[in-house]
Amino acid sequence: MANYVIKRLFSMIPVLLVVSIVVFLLVHLVPGDPAAVMLGAEATPQQLAELQEQLGLNKPLAEQFFNWLGHMLSGDLGHSLVSDKEVLTLLWERLPATMALIMYALLISVVIAIPLGIISAVRHNTRWDYGAMLIALIGVSVPNFWAGLLLIMTFSLHLGWFPSTGYVDVTQNLWKHLEHLALPAFALGFLQAGIVTRMTRSSMLEVLKQDYIRTIRAKGGTEKVVILKHALKNSMIPIITIIGINFGLLLGGTVVVETIFSIPGIGQLLVQSVFNRDYPVIQGVILCVAVIYVLISLVVDLLYAYFDPKIDYNEG
Amino acid sequence: MEYVEITKEAEKKGQFAEQMRAFWKVFSIRKIAAFGLAIVCFVILIAILAPLLAPFDPVEDVDYGNRIANPSATHLFGTDEFGRDIFSRVLMGAQVSIAISVSAVTISAVIGIVIGLISGYYGRWVDNVLMRIVDGLMSFPPILFAIALMAALGNNMGNIIVALAVVYAPLFARLVRGTVLSVKNKEYVEAIQVMGGSHIRILFKHILPNCLSPLLIQMTTYFAYAILAEASLSFIGLGVPQPEPSWGNILYDGRQYMLEAPWITVFPGVAIAVTVLGLNLLGDGLRDYLDPRMK
Numbered sequence: 001m002a003n004y005v006i007k008r009l010f011s012m013i014p015v016l017l018v019v020s021i022v023v024f025l026l027v028h029l030v031p032g033d034p035a036a037v038m039l040g041a042e043a044t045p046q047q048l049a050e051l052q053e054q055l056g057l058n059k060p061l062a063e064q065f066f067n068w069l070g071h072m073l074s075g076d077l078g079h080s081l082v083s084d085k086e087v088l089t090l091l092w093e094r095l096p097a098t099m100a101l102i103m104y105a106l107l108i109s110v111v112i113a114i115p116l117g118i119i120s121a122v123r124h125n126t127r128w129d130y131g132a133m134l135i136a137l138i139g140v141s142v143p144n145f146w147a148g149l150l151l152i153m154t155f156s157l158h159l160g161w162f163p164s165t166g167y168v169d170v171t172q173n174l175w176k177h178l179e180h181l182a183l184p185a186f187a188l189g190f191l192q193a194g195i196v197t198r199m200t201r202s203s204m205l206e207v208l209k210q211d212y213i214r215t216i217r218a219k220g221g222t223e224k225v226v227i228l229k230h231a232l233k234n235s236m237i238p239i240i241t242i243i244g245i246n247f248g249l250l251l252g253g254t255v256v257v258e259t260i261f262s263i264p265g266i267g268q269l270l271v272q273s274v275f276n277r278d279y280p281v282i283q284g285v286i287l288c289v290a291v292i293y294v295l296i297s298l299v300v301d302l303l304y305a306y307f308d309p310k311i312d313y314n315e316g
Numbered sequence: 317m318e319y320v321e322i323t324k325e326a327e328k329k330g331q332f333a334e335q336m337r338a339f340w341k342v343f344s345i346r347k348i349a350a351f352g353l354a355i356v357c358f359v360i361l362i363a364i365l366a367p368l369l370a371p372f373d374p375v376e377d378v379d380y381g382n383r384i385a386n387p388s389a390t391h392l393f394g395t396d397e398f399g400r401d402i403f404s405r406v407l408m409g410a411q412v413s414i415a416i417s418v419s420a421v422t423i424s425a426v427i428g429i430v431i432g433l434i435s436g437y438y439g440r441w442v443d444n445v446l447m448r449i450v451d452g453l454m455s456f457p458p459i460l461f462a463i464a465l466m467a468a469l470g471n472n473m474g475n476i477i478v479a480l481a482v483v484y485a486p487l488f489a490r491l492v493r494g495t496v497l498s499v500k501n502k503e504y505v506e507a508i509q510v511m512g513g514s515h516i517r518i519l520f521k522h523i524l525p526n527c528l529s530p531l532l533i534q535m536t537t538y539f540a541y542a543i544l545a546e547a548s549l550s551f552i553g554l555g556v557p558q559p560e561p562s563w564g565n566i567l568y569d570g571r572q573y574m575l576e577a578p579w580i581t582v583f584p585g586v587a588i589a590v591t592v593l594g595l596n597l598l599g600d601g602l603r604d605y606l607d608p609r610m611k
Binding site for chain 2: 014016017018019021022026027029030031138142150249251252255256270271273282285289290294297
């Protein structure tokens with residue numbers, strides 16, 4: 001297992017290298033002089049030269065990349081061109097809100113999806129199954145920003161049960177924190193719930209067909225034991241995989257959801273930076289999210305060990 | 317499951333007419349998939365005929381005297397803050413959204429096919445290098461990556477297509493590579509190699525057809541994702557620039573008027589949800605038809 005973890009960590013190096021090259025090249029995709037685009041039409045030649053110097057744009061591309069990479073590796077993600085704060089500080093300020101939102105969305109999706117998927121598989125081809133699948137289909141078809149708008153219209157503007165926008169940190173007031181994140185987490189979690197329900201159902205159906213399930217039933221195992229202890233545990237691998245893969249979907253979804261609900265997370269930071277042409281922040285956010293995503297894939301791979309002890313980590 | 321036998325039967329006969337018959341049989345059993353197909357055909361038809369069907373010009377027909385008007389016989393979906401007809405804007409939005417999604421998915425599939433075929437077929441360092449690039453690109457959540465690309469390229473319709481194509485191409489490449497790996501060591505491929513068949517001929521004539529079924533299923537799914545992605549980009553102001561309508565930017569307009577004019581928010585959202593629902597149902601049906609073992 002330890003060998004596998006080390007090997008898996010090493011396999012992240014080329015991936016992170018590609019990620020850093022892409023993030024670095026983002027600025028160079030800007031048509032024309034990136035410094036001129038960042039500063040706008042009113043920039044003086046002196047300001048232009050200063051920014052070019054600051055970003056190292058007047059050096060050869062390879063040198064620029066290695067300088068940039070060196071800074072990144074030492075934790076220096078540069079400065080925001082708008083607020084003059086360090087990009088890393090901005091990310092630290094914004095990450096808690098995004099992470100809280102994602103965690104609640106994930107929680108909501110699992111709480112809805114796993115029971116729904118189990119019911120659907122156990123009552124295969126009955127009204128229960130069709131009902132659950134209809135809910136899942138609506139989940140995967142409704143865009144999360146539209147769901148967000150409908151939730152605001154219904155529960156904030158008409159019923160007044162929840163605040164429509166804003167964010168309160170968990171350390172300030174727990175109740176208000178939950179109240180502010182309830183609607184956005186639902187908007188975000190609904191899509192994920194649809195995907196996970198479908199995966200739970202098909203995975204459970206596959207496992208319920210296996211011989212060992214028949215054996216447990218023949219030995220007198222109750223349905224509860226069969227479903228929860230054996231079938232569900234053995235269905236968890238594809239379910240965890242799909243949750244892991246879709247973590248990226250949640251990270252992407254936060255951008256729009258944070259924009260609608262005015263949550264000061266990294267998604268909102270990204271959108272603001274795009275409009276401000278604040279490229280160091282854009283690069284910082286994208287890099288940070290990609291690194292989180294790569295780490296999540298690592299965690300998902302390691303979680304397999306718990307749910308499937310049959311996987312031999314010393315091979316391949 | 318009856319459609320499994322139907323599909324296998326058609327596979328044996330291998331004739332186009334037989335396959336089409338099997339397709340209709342599967343879709344007549346899976347009525348819900350047929351419903352999905354009907355929705356998708358309907359939306360595509362609307363998108364094509366939008367200029368003829370739209371009662372008003374979605375951009376030019378501004379009527380300040382009729383701002384945020386309720387849905388009525390003249391304005392079926394009401395009007396927006398400029399008095400423009402929402403029904404016409406949703407119809408034309410269909411054209412824009414579908415055109416962007418179809419182009420993006422087609423381009424990404426073509427790029428993905430080429431990379432996947434080369435990577436899977438040639439293996440070794442070529443595969444290693446290409447797949448590490450693909451892994452790296454897949455480490456970015458799609459929407460975020462698209463936003464970053466749009467930030468660099470600037471927002472216009474062409475760039476949305478480029479951004480989405482770059483985002484989805486690695487996913488197609490992975491899929492095609494997987495299929496190539498499972499096929500390339502089969503005896504018939506080795507036989508053609510021994511007989512002196514060129515690499516290009518083997519790749520495109522003998523290996524590629526095996527990739528088409530999973531590719532078609534994947535394309536349907538990504539078509540749905542692309543519609544959602546385009547709408548998301550336009551919704552945050554990074555997609556189709558105003559005043560050109562797209563489902564996402566109509567929703568963006570409606571945001572400020574949610575209380576007094578909910579129709580601006582409701583109708584384009586319904587259009588997106590119904591189209592994506594249709595594509596999902598169609599994708600499930602295609603999966604039953606093309607790859608019954610996955611069921």
